[in-house]
Amino acid sequence: MATGTDQVVGLGLLAVSLIIFTYYTVWVILLPFIDSEHIIHKYFLPRAYAVAIPLAVGLLLLLFVGLFITYVMLKNRRVTKKAQ
Amino acid sequence: MTMTKLAQWLWALALLGSAWAALTVGALGLELPSPCREVLWPLPAYLLVAAGCYALGTVGYRVATFHDCEDAALELQNHIQEARADLRRRGLRF
Numbered sequence: 001m002a003t004g005t006d007q008v009v010g011l012g013l014l015a016v017s018l019i020i021f022t023y024y025t026v027w028v029i030l031l032p033f034i035d036s037e038h039i040i041h042k043y044f045l046p047r048a049y050a051v052a053i054p055l056a057v058g059l060l061l062l063l064f065v066g067l068f069i070t071y072v073m074l075k076n077r078r079v080t081k082k083a084q
Numbered sequence: 085m086t087m088t089k090l091a092q093w094l095w096a097l098a099l100l101g102s103a104w105a106a107l108t109v110g111a112l113g114l115e116l117p118s119p120c121r122e123v124l125w126p127l128p129a130y131l132l133v134a135a136g137c138y139a140l141g142t143v144g145y146r147v148a149t150f151h152d153c154e155d156a157a158l159e160l161q162n163h164i165q166e167a168r169a170d171l172r173r174r175g176l177r178f
Contacts (some may be wrong), residue, residue, distance in 0.1 A: 003152055013144025021137040028130045032119035047122065051129045058132075 024050070104128065 027044050036039060087095070106112050108125050116124070172178065 003154070005151065006152070007148045010144045010146070010148025010150075014148065015144075017141035017144065021134060021141075024133050024137075028126050029123055032122035036164065047126070051126050053132050054129050054133050065167040 101128075 027047075028050050031041065031047075034045060104124070104127060107114070107116070108121075168178065
């Protein structure tokens with residue numbers, strides 16, 4: 001078995017993914033079938049956020065990936081210029 | 085059978101995507117009950133998030149249950165040190 005921090009990080013990732021999955025599943029799949037008077041609706045944002053938040057997160061991820069690629073490419077170009 | 089994997093995936097995506105679009109827009113003239121329509125329209129976003137969670141969870145689980153062999157790792161590192169010392173003695177420059 002993996003040791004120490006590896007185990008903690010791995011199980012942490014697993015726990016986070018399960019929490020997100022459960023919350024999101026209840027939000028998108030189960031809530032429409034629950035009576036709108038039920039108190040559980042208090043714990044969930046309006047339905048439009050169920051698409052808006054993943055979309056925003058996805059765009060942020062794309063932004064970071066693009067910035068990282070730009071950074072690496074600029075760094076390489078400066079290195080080649082120095083070598084010339 | 086001459087279709088590439090990419091073509092197959094794109095084909096399947098196009099098929100499922102158009103089915104979803106047709107149902108969501110109501111182009112088929114089906115009167116779906118209200119909760120079903122409410123589940124249907126965020127479905128692509130839901131599938132993406134679910135796939136992401138599955139990927140993250142699998143990575144985390146595999147990291148946590150990885151069969152680490154600490155003794156073998158130490159032994160390997162010792163071998164590497166010995167080999168480097170030996171090659172350095174024989175004149176190879178690192």
